[in-house]
Amino acid sequence: SRWLVRDVMPTVDFExxxxxxxxxxxxxxxxxxxxxxxxxxxAASQKYSSDKLISASVHPGWVYSPLDVHALGNMFGTGFIGRNVGWLVKQLLYWKGDIISPVDGAQTTLHCLLADDIQSGRFYSQMGVYKDEASKPGGWPMDLPNPTATPEAAEKLWEA
Known part of the structure; x- marks a missing residue:
């Protein structure tokens, strides 16, 4: 998710x-x-050899789907006006290119399923279909700027 990449630096509360x-x-x-x-x-990439299991984290991009209904409802309300304002904002973001089609959103997942050069334990993020590519970081694979995304944290989560 782009939360992982750009918007915030999340942490995992292991407690x-x-x-x-x-x-x-x-x-x-x-x-x-x-x-x-x-x-x-x-963690899975550290536990299993890549000839047995390839484990990748995939961010398909912000895909046009009904999955964001709760976020839009929280922003604009769930009444008649709020739902319609949310719908309009979503259409504008799709037209602007911030939201991508389901076909475009499937490309990173398909790449990870079908390519021969996938690196286990890496993060693959949508990158090539946004209209404003400069403001949408991505990569196949890409490094996370989050300092808490470490092998030690992966091991701790695996054990939790």
């Missing part, structure tokens, strides 16, 4: 993975889940 003892924040929980996804791929 409260399921948000049972701290106040729940949807954005922080989402960021933690995306970082945990990467850490799990990294």
């Amino acid at each position: 409260d993975l399921n948000w049972e003892t701290r106040e729940y924040h949807a954005g922080a929980a989402y960021g933690q889940s995306k970082l945990a996804n990467y850490l799990h791929a990294l």
Whole structure:
């Protein structure tokens, strides 16, 4: 997810993975889940040889789908006006190129499934279909700028 790449630097709270003892924040929980996804791929790559298992973390991009209905509802409300404002904003972002089509969003996942040069434990992020490529970092594979995305954190999550 781009949360992992650009917007925030999430962390994993190893003492409260399921948000049972701290106040729940949807954005922080989402960021933690995306970082945990990467850490799990990294840990699996350390546990299993790449001739047995290739584990990669994949960010397809912001894909046009109904999956963001809750985020849009939180931003604009769930009433008639809020739903329609959210829909309009989503259409504008799609037209502008910040949201990509499902076909374009599938490309990184398909690349990881079909390419012969996938590196286990790496992060693969959509990069080539955005209209404004300079503002959308990505790579096949790419390094994460998050200083908490370490092999030590991956091992700790694996053991949790």
